[in-house]
Amino acid sequence: MDKIHEIAGDGALVPRFDDGMVNMTELIRVMAESLVNEIMDAQADEACESGNQRNGYRERRLVTSVGTINLRIPKLRAGSYFPEDLIERYSRVDRAVIAAVSEMVTNGVSTRKVKRVAQSMGIDRMSASQVSRICSSLDESVADLRERDLSDVSYPYIWLDATYIKCRDAGRVQSTALVTAIGAGSGGYRRLLGLDAIDTESYDGWRAFLLSLRARGVDGVICVTSDAHEGLKRAIQEVFPGAAWQRCIVHLMRNAAGNAPTRQKRGAVLGILKAVFAERDPELVRELYQLAIEQIEGFCPKAAEVLEEAEADALAYLDFPYEHHVRLRTNNVQERANRELKRRSRVVQVFPSRKSLIRMMGAVFSEMDEDWAGRRWFNDDSIGRAVEGAKVNAPAPAYEGTAAEHAARIIALVVADNPIPGRKAA
Template sequence: MYDAEVSRELISKVTESVLAEMEAWRQRPLDRVYPVVFIDAIAMKIRQGQVVNRPVYVVVGIGLDGERDVLGMWAGTGGEGAKQWAGYLTELRNRGVEDVFMVCSDGLKGITDAIEQVWPQAVHQQCVVHLVRASLRYTNRKDWQKITPALREIYTAPTVAAAEARFEAFAAEFGDQYSAVIRLWRTSWPQFVPFLDYDHEVRKVLYTTNIIESLNARFRQAARRRGHFPTEQAAMKVLYLVVQQKRKGGGSITGRVYGWAKALNALILAYGDRITI
């Protein structure tokens, strides 16, 4: 009995220490400029009377030094919404993030306005991974082997004009069968094309969301082990520990982006008047 009480006391002290550390991390000041920021939300099962799916909003940024970092995480209520995003992005601005060059996200309705409300000069870049994934949801699996390489031809085009030509060819081939896919791409086009103005090094950073996709995969893995979280605090504590985990041989969430120097040179040409190093 005594040993059990000691164990509970030790666990309680460790938990309190982690929660205090997490709160300090969530309030820490941030850099003034982030060239690229990725935003996404992932559903977590959290008990609030009954177990429900709640969105956890996540922001990952790449600083001028090429270091990637999780800038913030928040547990929301209900479904993911642009209004909630506006509030969380405003919190980042209040913590020091005065300027962002590009914000990469999915195609959530109203998200462009939310981004511009906080960082008026930021470009909203539609996440290509999300766009392709959404496209495939409207198609039959048996056609994926034809559709996937055709879409790749569009988002790897050397110029905007070439992308437009390839998209029109795609629309001519698949439009009758998959009109919803064509409509999705036409609606998303203004947010899809910005990264096409940059060379290969910048595109690798922008159109592959490996950073946040990898983080979400680890979040899901941690959640599956538990089934659901008993409280919001418990969920955020576990996700915080996932973010802080250091992996040997690379693969950590934080760290330097490979080949960042080339990408930064291209960004300086585009945003030189807004960069101070």
């Protein structure tokens, strides 16, 4: 404690703002950092009373309500020291993995690989009561995430998706759909709106999930981005009437290219569509989309049919503020979240129960949600214009002539770079 009094008592060491006022938040952070490090030193010294010796420190950062503090965790020559009464050894996600693997080991369904993972994470030294405490704390945290009230702000934009992970249910292994909703609120921040595990991506499953979001206060939705799933699209129209549906252009491009009979023609379809969506001017994108359909129809009628049917939904993002176009037109925010979920769940391979799967998913999204809370995604002006239904407000085009003329020039260049015998000329 002497060191803390010294910091508080020496005016030169007290953090201050430029105007000379004491920065109380930084002062509390420095004092907390000093206190925690002194406690760890004292505990390490006590552990060495039986003849052990200190062997330096290892650094670790800890995020607290008063800022990030730098921990200097003492190392011992024999054995190890970790301040479990001060900080948690594992993140929420790590503890979710521990809980799932422990359940597998307990139920006798583990493999040799899972046992090695369990030992590397210290599960062989973890008692049933410790695992129970881990599960209890995680379940409470995930429940708060899934049930929290969302009526504090409106959510003009929502991104929906599902990913499949294997789970043991009713005595057999099956793929379970993990459905999630991520929203951008009227304050400009991203937020996890909901998550659940359902049997199939059916209309009934999606409708029940979306209705649960409405019941928790999700309102003011003007655009929903997702992949093309008829059951999901129908559920969106019923639960959020009046909201536009944006079909993810990445999935649309893959769907269109999938109808091409040869690799060369698939490459040509993708090359043309990439040129369309590389442009930002709304009028030019619309002109290019029409020309792309005409060109693709000449060598792949099925792909052209897919694009023609999807036009209104693929270009829905062009009706919203220009600053939001890049994020609205794809489901990338969901794809990144799903990749992280798959990466972190790969250790478990097959989850022993649906409850453990939801626990894991909730742990991953809890950490993401906390990260999103500190970073604004859309600024106040642009998100405000979206809520008010203001005009697109795109910058003046940089090309010469009309949008139709410039679109024709672009398509001609793209077609020349992707020659297909028998295709219509630009």
